[in-house]
Amino acid sequence: MSNISEIAAIAQDKATQLGISKFDVYGSSVDEASVQVDHGDPKQTKASNRSSVMVRVWNSDQTVGVTSTTDVDALGLELALKTAHEASFFGPKEHAPDFSPEATTPIPDHPDAVFPPAEIATLLGKLVGVEQELLEAHPAIVDVPYNGLSQREIERFYLNSEGALRREARSYTSLYLYSKTEQPGKKPRSAGAFRISPSLDQLDIQGCLQEAAEKTISHLEYEKIPTGKYRVVFSPEAFLSLLGAFSNLFNAQSILDNRSLSTPESLGSAIASPLLSVYDDALHTDNIARVAFDDEGTPTRRIALIEQGILANFLHSAGSAKRLQAMPTGHAGIGAKVSVSPHFYHICPGSAPQQTYNLATADNVILIDDLQALHAGVKSLQGSFSLPFDGWLVNQGQRTSIESATVAGDFRELLKAILYVEPECELTPAGVCPRIWVDSLSITGE
Amino acid sequence: MTPTALLTAQEIPALQYRATRDRFDESWRAPLSTLLGLGRAAGADFVEFFLERVNYISCLAEEDAITTITPRLATGAGVRVFRGKADCYVSTNDLSFGGLKSALEKALSIMGLTLPSLSAYIPEMNLELLRDYATARGKEGWLAECSPIAEMGNILLAANEALRQKAQYIQSRRASYFRDWQEVLVAASDGVFARDIRLTQSVGYSLLCADGSDRASISQRAGDTHNPNFLRAWEYDLEAEAVAESASNMLRADYVESGTYPIIMANEFGGVIFHEACGHLLETTQIERKTTPFMDKKGEKIAHESLTAWDEGLSPNAFGTIDMDDEGMPAQRTLLIENGILKNFLSDRAGSIRTGHPRTGSGRRQGYTYAAASRMRNTYIAPGSYTPEELMASVDKGIYCKKMGGGSVGPTGQFNFAVDEAYLIENGKITKPLKGATLIGDAKEIMNKISMCSQDLGLAAGFCGSVSGSIYVTVGQPHIKVDSITVGGR
Numbered sequence: 001m002s003n004i005s006e007i008a009a010i011a012q013d014k015a016t017q018l019g020i021s022k023f024d025v026y027g028s029s030v031d032e033a034s035v036q037v038d039h040g041d042p043k044q045t046k047a048s049n050r051s052s053v054m055v056r057v058w059n060s061d062q063t064v065g066v067t068s069t070t071d072v073d074a075l076g077l078e079l080a081l082k083t084a085h086e087a088s089f090f091g092p093k094e095h096a097p098d099f100s101p102e103a104t105t106p107i108p109d110h111p112d113a114v115f116p117p118a119e120i121a122t123l124l125g126k127l128v129g130v131e132q133e134l135l136e137a138h139p140a141i142v143d144v145p146y147n148g149l150s151q152r153e154i155e156r157f158y159l160n161s162e163g164a165l166r167r168e169a170r171s172y173t174s175l176y177l178y179s180k181t182e183q184p185g186k187k188p189r190s191a192g193a194f195r196i197s198p199s200l201d202q203l204d205i206q207g208c209l210q211e212a213a214e215k216t217i218s219h220l221e222y223e224k225i226p227t228g229k230y231r232v233v234f235s236p237e238a239f240l241s242l243l244g245a246f247s248n249l250f251n252a253q254s255i256l257d258n259r260s261l262s263t264p265e266s267l268g269s270a271i272a273s274p275l276l277s278v279y280d281d282a283l284h285t286d287n288i289a290r291v292a293f294d295d296e297g298t299p300t301r302r303i304a305l306i307e308q309g310i311l312a313n314f315l316h317s318a319g320s321a322k323r324l325q326a327m328p329t330g331h332a333g334i335g336a337k338v339s340v341s342p343h344f345y346h347i348c349p350g351s352a353p354q355q356t357y358n359l360a361t362a363d364n365v366i367l368i369d370d371l372q373a374l375h376a377g378v379k380s381l382q383g384s385f386s387l388p389f390d391g392w393l394v395n396q397g398q399r400t401s402i403e404s405a406t407v408a409g410d411f412r413e414l415l416k417a418i419l420y421v422e423p424e425c426e427l428t429p430a431g432v433c434p435r436i437w438v439d440s441l442s443i444t445g446e
Numbered sequence: 447m448t449p450t451a452l453l454t455a456q457e458i459p460a461l462q463y464r465a466t467r468d469r470f471d472e473s474w475r476a477p478l479s480t481l482l483g484l485g486r487a488a489g490a491d492f493v494e495f496f497l498e499r500v501n502y503i504s505c506l507a508e509e510d511a512i513t514t515i516t517p518r519l520a521t522g523a524g525v526r527v528f529r530g531k532a533d534c535y536v537s538t539n540d541l542s543f544g545g546l547k548s549a550l551e552k553a554l555s556i557m558g559l560t561l562p563s564l565s566a567y568i569p570e571m572n573l574e575l576l577r578d579y580a581t582a583r584g585k586e587g588w589l590a591e592c593s594p595i596a597e598m599g600n601i602l603l604a605a606n607e608a609l610r611q612k613a614q615y616i617q618s619r620r621a622s623y624f625r626d627w628q629e630v631l632v633a634a635s636d637g638v639f640a641r642d643i644r645l646t647q648s649v650g651y652s653l654l655c656a657d658g659s660d661r662a663s664i665s666q667r668a669g670d671t672h673n674p675n676f677l678r679a680w681e682y683d684l685e686a687e688a689v690a691e692s693a694s695n696m697l698r699a700d701y702v703e704s705g706t707y708p709i710i711m712a713n714e715f716g717g718v719i720f721h722e723a724c725g726h727l728l729e730t731t732q733i734e735r736k737t738t739p740f741m742d743k744k745g746e747k748i749a750h751e752s753l754t755a756w757d758e759g760l761s762p763n764a765f766g767t768i769d770m771d772d773e774g775m776p777a778q779r780t781l782l783i784e785n786g787i788l789k790n791f792l793s794d795r796a797g798s799i800r801t802g803h804p805r806t807g808s809g810r811r812q813g814y815t816y817a818a819a820s821r822m823r824n825t826y827i828a829p830g831s832y833t834p835e836e837l838m839a840s841v842d843k844g845i846y847c848k849k850m851g852g853g854s855v856g857p858t859g860q861f862n863f864a865v866d867e868a869y870l871i872e873n874g875k876i877t878k879p880l881k882g883a884t885l886i887g888d889a890k891e892i893m894n895k896i897s898m899c900s901q902d903l904g905l906a907a908g909f910c911g912s913v914s915g916s917i918y919v920t921v922g923q924p925h926i927k928v929d930s931i932t933v934g935g936r
Contacts, residue, residue, distance in 0.1 A: 033556075043532060044532070047556060050537065068516070068517075068518045069518070070519070071519065079519065120555075143736050180737070188858040335514070337506070379663060384881075405934075408882060408884070444886075
């Protein structure tokens with residue numbers, strides 16, 4: 001991709017030629033590589049270098065059209081501007097998006113967190129070694145069917161015809177290990193682990209390996225579980241995945257579209273146990289995918305979503321903020337219709353608990369490690385969920401793997417039924433979160 | 447007579463190829479032939495280029511306004527290099543000769559291969575005559591025949607108005623459409639040189655109804671791959687009525703009581719259970735990962751003798767129909783299971799190299815950023831001899847799954863499906879609507895529990911996400927009976 005100043009100059013030049021006076025461009029360029037192995041041999045290696053931009057054009061009636069393109073050269077930008085201009089005459093006349101009022105607000109200068117990529121041979125060597133260690137961790141582990149070591153460098157930018165110009169770049173390296181067991185007379189069992197860091201040198205490979213091995217081994221001895229109501233403890237990853245599936249609770253655009261479990265009047269109401277507080281914080285120091293601005297150029301920031309059980313704020317784009325008399329929060333995704341999505345959750349205890357709980361002393365508690373098939377089992381507009389999970393029945397700290405079961409409930413009821421928010425947070429790709437205890441959820445086993 | 451002059455590596459930088467930018471045609475033969483030869487000269491066992499151009503648009507009507515029109519233009523290419531059973535895939539946006547050569551060089555380098563010396567001869571590949579499905583099947587004019595933006599908007603607004611008239615307790619109503627026009631060119635070192643144009647269109651409704659604390663959300667989608675007039679021909683009145691009726695039934699539904707039940711699954715989209723619980727496990731990708739219980743079961747009984755199943759790319763207008771796959775192989779009809787016996791797997795090139803199962807024209811991908819993988823096309827259970835009424839009459843207490851949601855299957859064969867519209871069956875009769883049901887089970891076990899198939903085979907459009915991205919597929923089946931299955935609920 002050309003550098004951003006060049007793209008800005010080309011866009012301005014072509015816009016002028018086409019008689020377009022108001023436009024903005026959001027773009028990104030990704031350079032990535034990944035490797036997979038199969039019992040010590042390289043399986044598939046992938047590499048990619050690609051760019052794309054999304055162009056928005058306002059016509060003289062101030063309606064907007066968009067076009068995205070992967071041709072980020074003069075010809076491609078001209079075609080995109082032209083197509084967006086044509087589309088603008090069919091754009092919505094009410095609530096048309098506008099530039100973010102904060103698109104030119106100064107942002108503290110952060111140096112790009114870009115580390116040189118490792119050689120493919122280095123990635124392969126590491127992964128072959130890790131796979132071998134995992135296969136040797138237990139005789140029952142016969143395969144690591146899903147594995148991958150990836151590195152990615154991403155550069156993103158936003159510019160508009162009023163002089164906004166922002167860019168940032170970042171690199172990430174991630175490792176995924178998912179191992180499978182086979183034992184005579186038993187069902188295959190599997191479990192996985194994931195780690196991400198800015199570079200290969202900083203990647204917690206041993207931690208990932210150890211977690212994948214321990215979890216897989218812990219599922220070797222499994223039992224069916226009777227159907228019924230149980231006290232459930234969600235792992236940080238499981239709770240964050242469920243919260244993410246119901247993020248329409250905080251999404252101002254979904255609220256404006258009547259496709260949320262909240263309404264504008266929900267702000268200030270108690271939607272969860274006072275034991276719970278939830279923040280969204282793109283700039284969290286533990287967030288590897290930290291972004292300083294959203295797709296409209298609005299600076300990101302820490303936003304309180306639930307404070308001691310009370311719904312405190314919604315996530316906004318510039319447009320949703322304007323309609324709901326709020327400030328943009330830096331959560332916009334550019335498009336013909338601007339979307340809103342969270343960046344990185346930070347979940348922590350709210351008010352002080354009257355009683356604490358501990359897995360080492362609890363009886364008949366289900367610890368849910370990983371929720372599956374959220375795309376199928378979550379009815380985000382109804383508030384209900386019914387999901388398969390990996391987990392254990394815990395008695396006095398003794399864990400017994402559960403063979404196959406689902407957990408079901410209503411997410412709003414779940415938030416209110418939170419018994420305890422443990423004090424220690426864990427870092428996951430979706431945020432930082434402690435284990436969350438919930439009373440009386442329906443479990444279907446046998 | 448003298449042979450054609452031989453090309454040496456040092457001459458390549460000076461070559462002046464002029465392939466057309468806005469069309470994949472014969473002008474791409476020379477540059478791709480040279481690059482394929484360069485890859486082979488470097489020691490690759492097999493090299494393949496996949497070129498793609500996309501002209502996509504989506505349109506969304508919410509309530510009484512068009513809120514989204516999103517055109518997307520994309521071009522890109524991927525080069526795949528095999529060395530033995532290992533392969534590398536590199537993709538790029540840069541379709542210039544230099545850009546494609548850089549991608550090839552990167553792939554060769556990753557595979558540990560070095561470019562031939564400057565004086566080395568480059569054996570350009572003798573590609574077949576361009577196998578041009580786009581021209582042969584009259585697809586060149588399809589894009590121009592599709593509905594323009596203004597017409598799209600008008601039809602969607604009319605459709606959404608029809609939904610408003612049919613439904614009650616509406617909280618949100620949406621009508622959507624997309625048109626995905628894709629031109630692809632495949633050139634490979636085994637001589638494959640093939641071009642196609644695909645036109646995929648889809649229309650859909652999404653309705654959310656709410657009354658107090660009662661809520662129901664119903665989505666419905668239809669799709670087509672061959673008719674530029676698809677949107678114009680959309681009978682949205684009928685669809686609106688069906689969606690409104692489903693939402694009305696489900697608004698007051700009770701939560702299903704979890705347990706083990708016999709179930710009757712409706713035809714058409716009910717086929718998602720076979721797609722997820724069995725179809726994926728018959729892809730050679732799963733054999734490569736050893737994540738299918740069926741990997742060594744070819745020729746053996748893996749399902750109830752009442753079950754026969756197909757996967758094919760040939761049914762006219764079906765959502766998973768393709769003239770050629772994304773590796774340039776013509777689509778075929780593949781018998782998967784016949785009377786319970788496993789007959790074939792679905793295989794792409796890599797799957798064939800790594801597992802030995804023959805290619806079936808099933809190498810598919812979302813786009814140029816993905817290497818092709820063995821994927822389903824139109825997959826369905828063949829019709830049986832019963833009537834739906836006979837299936838229903840065989841159940842004392844069970845669940846009728848009229849409308850399925852999504853689902854997935856895990857690496858150990860455990861599957862799950864959401865049921866969007868379900869009813870209780872008592873003494874062979876439907877008695878009341880139920881919500882919140884999830885079907886869970888083990889693929890290997892469930893296949894032997896599909897004991898009755900009715901005569902009313904129907905197909906439905908769907909999307910399938912897997913290793914090579916999201917692709918368009920058809921699922922299908924007649925009404926079927928599953929003798930017992932675990933139903934997750936409250």
